[in-house]
Amino acid sequence: MNVPLLEVRNLKTYYYTLRGVVKAVDNVSFTLERGETLGIAGESGCGKSTLAWALLGLVPPPGRIAGGSIVLDGQDLTKLSEHDLRSKVRWKKVSMIFQGAMNALTPVFTIEDQLAEPLMIHKGMHKDEARERIAEMLKAVGLDETIMKRYPHELSGGQKQRVIIAMALLLNPDLVIADEPTTALDVIVQAQIMNLFKEIKRRYNIGMIFITHDLSLIAEIADKVAIMYAGKIVEIGSSDQVFGNPRHPYTQGLLRSIPRIRSKEKITWIPGVPPDLVRPPPGCRFFPRCKYVKEQCRREEPELKEVEPGHFVACHLYG
């Protein structure tokens, strides 16, 4: 049995604001094997972006990792200094595709310059050495070499996103975290980018964490799915298990609220709004919106319990 690539245990990331302590990520645990893609699904405010930043140690102040461990390849990232994180971990072992990253490309530098930067800084390459690798990378993401000399504003949205993916793969990381990589893209370009992700997954066998609110997209790429709500993972299991046999009322509600283009099922919604993360409700955080709510749910927080091999749910319906 291989050692998992990434093991997150009881991770807590809190924001210490004037209003109070916002428990954005509250006791989250999961594992990721090499070459596996984990999809993290959740709506706005569930903490998925904070989780992504925490894995890279980039939580913006007033946020901090308040507890737990992140073990990547046997090394606990929470114990590393900023210097070590920057020189050894970031981009070399773990890289990230941020939300809206395509708009974060510096407008005054060519694509070549921007792609060369991580190579020069982390690998100490010269410009010419870098050029070869850049061309290679651009081809791998389906772009022509000529893109190198262009500026970001000359590229379309889809092309920019491919550049960002190329940038993330430049240093051959073991793990790539993608936070809503297709949100700003049209549906056709989105399909093409998703195809690219599938291609990369197959070719490079890297671990990937794919974060999105769109459950349909997760089905397209993820082997394992974790559903987040109000800072906690409420259900986690293989794709087949979570989509085929959703157990948590929230997961069920989510799946039922997606309109399908190829079926005529009536879609429903989940009434209510996500809780305030400064003062979350006692017990199960989902109970105010749950139609199966029991007395126990109001008092006790449910633990993740295995309902099938590898399929865990945090809900009092399952003993």
Add this chain to the structure above:
Amino acid sequence: MRRMAEPVVKVRDLMKYFPLRRGIKEIITMKPRRFVRAVDGVSFDMYIGEVFCLVGESGCGKTTTGRLITRLLEPTGGHIYYKPTGEVASQIPEKCFAEDGYVDLARKLPKHVDKLLRREIQIVFQDPFGSLDPRMKVYDILKEPLIVHRIGGSEEERREIIYRALSEVKLVPPEQFMSRYPHMLSGGQRQRVAFARAMILKPTVVVADEPVSMLDVSIRAEILQLMLDLQANRDLAYLFITHDLAVASYLCTRIAVMYLGRIVETGPTDEVINNPQHPYTKALIAAVPEPDPKNRFKIREVPIKGEVPSAAAIPPGCRFHPRCPYAMDRCSKEEPPTLEVKPGHYVSCWLHAKK
């Protein structure tokens, strides 16, 4: 609501061109002015009781079309024929009518007619926060349309109307919501306020521009259901603008697919989704993801090439031809006509011209 025989809105060859600023070189060499042809000859009908959908990717002109119908923008050309109801029609002078009781909204109308017709066509925007003035309470936001159109003779009357409007969009108890500011409401609640504001003038046509795109997935259906409920109680026609084919397939009666300023296919929802005729529609449908985990082992085939060109440099002939897997010689030279392939199902494509 049963569908009326005659359309309430008839859009014919609607155009909106935005002039591009010319550089010094172009001015000196007296090159002809270039335009962004955002809406380039759009025609469709809308009926009371149905949800008519404009679907397309960003830049196709659907949002601009919505703004043109609401007259937030002035058309460069074409007609927007609107048939006002009896009571309203009686207040409009004879000369404003074009034909058969339709008023052309694209023409310049006298001030009082203009204001009267504004009540008839309303809009709900995509951004729930941006569309509500953050410095105004919900009560004042809803009171504004009443004041502008002098509805309700006294403050009590207006309060009554607002109370009912809030109840109708299920923001209850209304008193609690009246005194709140937009930032105290959730996204879904704000969008309900936006709908209440649109409905308070009792319009006949409501343009909904991506009303659920910025809301959480789990509550989108709630707003969509609200739209249907509101329509059930009145004579109303919706123009639903979206990029999300799945939502369109769920909500809409008829769909029109837009590409680069033109409608390429129109038809009943079932027809367009299950039996698409235009290559672009086929590509769009193929690109929509499904929550089926087996998809991760398959590359999603999308029958399309290249990228969307700029609306300032629209390809000649059929504007889709550079990306079309079935492009013929004719496609790059002549623009295809609109043909009815089945009753009510129209396509703009040379592939169907033979028939």
Add this chain to the structure above:
Amino acid sequence: MSTYVERIRWFLGELKRVKSGLFGFILLFILVGVALAFPLIANQQDVMYWSGHAEYWQKKMLPVLAPPAWINLFSPQKYAVTHVIPVTKSNYTILNMSNDKDLIKYLELMNPDVAKALKQLPASQRKALLNNLRKGLHFKYLIYIEKDMVYDFRADIPPSDIEVLAKIGPIVMRKGLVQGINILFSRPDGITLTLTPGASTNITNPFNINQYADLTSPGLLTRLGIPVTTNTSGHESFNEIVANTTWLFSLRDYISSVINSRNPAIINAILGPILRAVNATIKTGTYINPMVFLMSKAERGIVSGTAPPLKGRYVLSFRFLIKVPKGFKEPRFIVEKAKVLGVYGLLGTDIHGRDLWPAFIYGVRWALLVGILVSVISTFVGVMYGVISGYLGGWVDVVMTRIAQVVYSLPVLPLLIILAYFFGPSIWNVIIILIAFGWVGIVFTVRSMVLQIKENLYVEAARAVGASSWRIIFKHVFPQILPYTFASMALSVPGAILAEAGLSFLGLGDPNLVTWGKILHDAQAGNAVLNGAWWWVLPPGIGIAVVGMTFVFIGYALDRILNPRLIR
């Protein structure tokens, strides 16, 4: 109506929450209170006569460049405080030469032997002799005037001056008619000076003219500062001090002029007794602080001013021996006010001896008025202009912006000078001019903000509902600009006050009005800083800062209260 009361109550409740706003409003309340209470807490007349009424201030007899009296609370060495000193002795003795008894008395005092001999003569002979004597005299009356003022000096630093405001006259000065004056200054250590050279330091025989200095000597009169007129009535012309002549005697000025005369004879005659006691001389050209010299211990260092102060009872005596010829009225010497001048009042005095306290309090009124009027009106006009220009766009915007740009680039100062010349420098003209040039500054920023705001979605939504441009401007655009408007208004208040000060500085302000700007202008002209007169410069400066601060606090609080996004 009730909603207004509700709103006010809500506003007050909110105000309690924003502490700085409460502070600002309280300050404003205090300032307005002070401005209104001015007649009760300060002398209104002082302000009315501020400019160009020299006699008023002369009569007030205030020290010049005097620090405020409360400086003594902080100073280890106490300053002498300005106060009136009493007249402790006032005698008026008349001898009528027409009266035999008086004449004999006169003779007794002048020449006792002759008087004794005369008394022994038989009456008729005596009478004839007396008549003869009478013919020889040129005067009918002999008046002896004594006036003493006492000062008990207990401070550590001598006063800056001792002044006596008196009414004197009529005194005739003819050839051969010697009038006597002796001003004595006696110190607690027993040394007595005579300030009139030629007189004796101890008058044993008051009717002995030799014990006096000659009042008619022109040099003495000039130095004493007694105005003299020439009387040309009749066939002869002579000098006289007319009746009720105002005479302001300044001990310091007098001694200064004596020292500056560099006449060793006179210096020695007057200051001799002190110099001899310490065995010192005054080298010509050395600077001597007159009051310090007069009131220090007769020890080494007295000339250089480093000797310790001599505390105790000082007496300033005025002695006159006046001869009144036939046909002339009797002289009077009336001390209206005798004062010791040192530190004074709540805010001290300026270089013209004007009390700065009423000026400062009065300045509150104008500071508030000018500040509020100019900043409120010009901000409001500018904001409305910018909003309309920015929202309407098109050629209206182009024209309006061009106009604003032209006004903005007009050279204010030259125009101001011209306008002041034509319309006169009154405070209202100043206010109008400040508004006329002040409104432009805010236009460009506001216009930029409006250009951005009008792209907001809720503005488009309002248009979709059918709202008119004016409605959108007032209900949607303007409220977004409000916080910036308040901030701008608050921040331009000190600017407006300083602008008015600047204008006063250049002489373009209202010359008759006392404003803080005027005080600062006078302070600069009077070299206040060089003279170390901090009490002249700091109060108006701090005043401007406080008024500005008040409005900043209020503006900040108004934004926090009225910006709904900040409502918890």
